[in-house]
Amino acid sequence: MRTLGHRLLFALAGGLIALAGSAARAETPSYVGAKKCKACHLKQFQSWEQTKMAKSFELLKAGAYADAKKKMNVDPQKDYTHDEKCLPCHTTGYGKPGGFVSLEKTPELVGVQCESCHGPGGEYLKQGYMTLVNREYKRAELLKVGLVVPMAETCTLQCHNPKSPFVTKDSVFNFEERKKKGTHEHIALKYEH
Ligand code: HEC
Ligand code: HEC
Ligand code: HEC
Numbered sequence: 001m002r003t004l005g006h007r008l009l010f011a012l013a014g015g016l017i018a019l020a021g022s023a024a025r026a027e028t029p030s031y032v033g034a035k036k037c038k039a040c041h042l043k044q045f046q047s048w049e050q051t052k053m054a055k056s057f058e059l060l061k062a063g064a065y066a067d068a069k070k071k072m073n074v075d076p077q078k079d080y081t082h083d084e085k086c087l088p089c090h091t092t093g094y095g096k097p098g099g100f101v102s103l104e105k106t107p108e109l110v111g112v113q114c115e116s117c118h119g120p121g122g123e124y125l126k127q128g129y130m131t132l133v134n135r136e137y138k139r140a141e142l143l144k145v146g147l148v149v150p151m152a153e154t155c156t157l158q159c160h161n162p163k164s165p166f167v168t169k170d171s172v173f174n175f176e177e178r179k180k181k182g183t184h185e186h187i188a189l190k191y192e193h
Contacts, residue, residue: 053112057110089158
């Protein structure tokens with residue numbers, strides 16, 4: 001009897017602490033890096049790894065894509081890996097809390113990673129959100145703390161726009177086509193969210 005009462009009390013107290021904790025946590029989410037996502041999304045990770053998006057930091061190096069750069073009046077001999085004009089679209093979370101700072105300080109955040117498209121995971125990966133014990137999470141709850149389910153506008157507003165030297169005014173962005181080569185293998189979700 002005593003133990004049962006105690007357990008109930010502890011469970012209640014624990015629940016209250018968890019609630020208080022989650023309310024206090026509604027802060028700016030920070031970036032965690034693609035390796036964290038790999039643990040639960042291996043297929044997406046492995047197929048993403050092969051894409052040009054994953055490797056897009058390499059494009060900033062001197063000598064890379066020289067012909068394309070010449071055509072667009074970008075100096076093919078110059079090293080752009082520290083150029084703040086290029087970093088927002090060729091790294092993950094540049095200038096944001098927990099995001100890419102520099103190749104030396106945050107080498108794990110180079111390229112267009114999961115969180116460039118799906119939002120920083122610092123909050124939505126916490127207990128009660130996207131976890132293995134909560135596979136049936138409510139999507140609306142995760143969207144409130146930073147998860148992004150990308151649409152065409154997500155891509156064009158963030159990166160695929162004429163601020164890029166390689167996107168012209170006449171470029172057409174076809175979301176469905178790009179999804180096939182720029183993202184990862186897509187696997188239907190098992191649960192309702
Ligand atoms: C501890 C395991 C775990 C980790 C780590 C994890 N996820 Fe998930 N994720 C899940 C589960 C479980 C689902 C739901 C799967 C289902 O319904 O089949 C999911 C679903 C998703 C979805 C679908 C969202 C929707 O509801 O439309 C996206 C996008 C996603 N994860 C991205 C990420 C990203 C990005 C990371 C790293 C920052 C990440 N996940 C890390 C377990 C995880
Ligand atoms: C507004 C976001 C943005 C900025 C800023 C940006 N890029 Fe990019 N970059 C992109 C996108 C999007 C693509 C892919 C274009 C496509 O294939 O439609 C790209 C592609 C490239 C490519 C490959 C071109 C090809 O032919 O495949 C190189 C090289 C490159 N960028 C270098 C740079 C350099 C150097 C800078 C800075 C001077 C820069 N980018 C700034 C978004 C950006
Ligand atoms: C260039 C943008 C982009 C990147 C990078 C990206 N994703 Fe996605 N992801 C998408 C899009 C677009 C969808 C599909 C949304 C829809 O259903 O229309 C998606 C869907 C998903 C889903 C739902 C199930 C599925 O397979 O469609 C999961 C899980 C997911 N992504 C995880 C990841 C993980 C993990 C990474 C990094 C290894 C990652 N994504 C990198 C754009 C991206």
